[in-house]
Amino acid sequence: MSERKKTEQKIFEAATELFLEKGVDRTSVRDIAAKANINLALLNYYFRSKENLFNTIFAKLMQENSKKLIEILDSDMSLKEKIENYVVEYIDMLLENPLLVSFVMSILHRSWDEKPKMDGFNYLYSTEKFTKQLSDESRKGNIKKINPTHFFVDMLSLITFPFAIKLLIMDKAEINEREFRTFIRERKKRIPRLLINELKIKSD
Amino acid sequence: MSERKKTEQKIFEAATELFLEKGVDRTSVRDIAAKANINLALLNYYFRSKENLFNTIFAKLMQENSKKLIEILDSDMSLKEKIENYVVEYIDMLLENPLLVSFVMSILHRSWDEKPKMDGFNYLYSTEKFTKQLSDESRKGNIKKINPTHFFVDMLSLITFPFAIKLLIMDKAEINEREFRTFIRERKKRIPRLLINELKIKSD
């Protein structure tokens, strides 16, 4: 069963772990081969190059992890419900994959120009439907006049950034891994409250 | 005058630019030498190694850019004033040095273990005085009971994260460099309002 895992998969998994942990640039193909327990040349046999392997992994990671998030944004919930669900779902996803934020941001900084690769980022942002919903509610006067871009950037910042500075937080607040996870979980309630507060206050 | 800039400085400046732009790992010592228009060996003559050059640059960058911020946090202003000033000052600083966020975060992800180097990060976080002020005002009942860590993380997230995803924002919101800067400037008022709102609401 799991004894004889297909080599392609072994490479894929080993590379994913290493890329997330050490970053793409600090991971060598020899590292990957060693971790996957395969011959170096197999990497080129299955994936043409390190770069190509990385592209495959990146696309997969983005798609897998953002599926639920997109669904929420495109669902028929109310604005309030959407925000609450989105925050919780996003945080849960990152709690399972805490290195994702640093990884994505390093890629973002690294290779924006390469357009094809960047499709993966689509998953990370708002959807048309959600943006429209924001504008609509705003126009109807249910909530204060709001700039959807600002709002979504706020939300994204509050959710994801703490993962990027995890080590800094742990160091300064003098908390350990377990306490950090608690700290993050507290944000599931905090962030929606903050955001919805901002929406409620009419007039500017 | 500026014609014959000392080589040490030329190396320093070229390296700083490249490190910020391409990241430390993707910058080779030969790149630096080329950009600085100096011979390769001079790099090792003046700075002992690439690693050492990087440490020097990192320390300098942190110190320079966080001076004003620390001063604000440690001043005698009211909480509200501090928040307003801090946000504006931080954003102005990052507008002048937009690559700093990605840079710092990559370092944070890259080499946390190396304690000595990490002193630079002290500048990036809250100070004791500010944290105490938050707790005090909170205890006096002037503001709602607040968790200083959450509050500071919120503030940091809202200020800095947009710079890290600048390219994503520009792409999705279909704005150019100039409009991005405007977008960021709008946040100078938005972020303090959001934060102070959160403080005002008594009870939990």
Added chain:
DNA sequence: TTCTGTTTTAAACAATGTTTTAAACAATGT
């Protein structure tokens, strides 16, 4: 000038990273 220490250069070095080649192997269908 000659001497001294500093600055600059070009080349070499060692280590590591990536890709390619060609041969060995295993499983399968004919």
Added chain:
DNA sequence: ACATTGTTTAAAACATTGTTTAAAACAGAA
């Protein structure tokens, strides 16, 4: 059994990296 397929191995070729060396050019002081 043979030939064909896809897979794996070992070795080497190739490229790039950070670092070091050895010697020349230079500047200022004696």
